[in-house]
Amino acid sequence: MNPEYPIFSTTLCYLERDDAYLMLHRVKKEDDYNHDKWVGVGGKFERFESPEDCLLREVKEETGLTLTHWRSRGLLTFIWGNMTEFIHLYTADGWTGGMIQGDACREGVLEWVPKERVEQLPIWEGDKIFFKLLNEEHPWFSLKLVYEGDVLRQAVLDGKRVV
Numbered sequence: 001m002n003p004e005y006p007i008f009s010t011t012l013c014y015l016e017r018d019d020a021y022l023m024l025h026r027v028k029k030e031d032d033y034n035h036d037k038w039v040g041v042g043g044k045f046e047r048f049e050s051p052e053d054c055l056l057r058e059v060k061e062e063t064g065l066t067l068t069h070w071r072s073r074g075l076l077t078f079i080w081g082n083m084t085e086f087i088h089l090y091t092a093d094g095w096t097g098g099m100i101q102g103d104a105c106r107e108g109v110l111e112w113v114p115k116e117r118v119e120q121l122p123i124w125e126g127d128k129i130f131f132k133l134l135n136e137e138h139p140w141f142s143l144k145l146v147y148e149g150d151v152l153r154q155a156v157l158d159g160k161r162v163v
Helices: 051-063 115-120 127-135
Strands: 007-017 020-025 041-044 066-080 083-096 109-114 141-148 151-157
Touching: 007 051, 007 066, 020 115, 041 051, 051 066, 051 083, 066 127, 109 115, 115 127, 127 141, 127 151
Parallel strands: 007 083, 066 141
Antiparallel strands: 007 020, 007 041, 020 109, 066 083, 141 151
């Protein structure tokens, strides 16, 4: 990988319960480009992991839960400065175990957020596009999101520019 133009893969999962998403308020790491944003749970692939391996490991690490039912919803291409991140987007509605409470989550604060309130939180502008697709039960999609700082400069859904 060219360190001047890093490219990496991650997973992002939104657990669903009672018309709410489990959201993570990223407040613990200062050097985090998601700092103070609300996102789903997930993270970077480790060596030799498939998207599902990464999904299951990251959800367990960040929430304490073991997924039993999930769906791949799409691929997000997140371009921020000189960085490209390929995000495998999932939703999940089945799991076992007890959820981590309080300060036990090393990434931030976990909270169930009613779906109608998500857009009122500090989230990435492009997230509003994929939340709409998720809520409309849109089939699997590819969404490219290009940012300058926190400003969404371009969004391309399944090859068609939408922003």
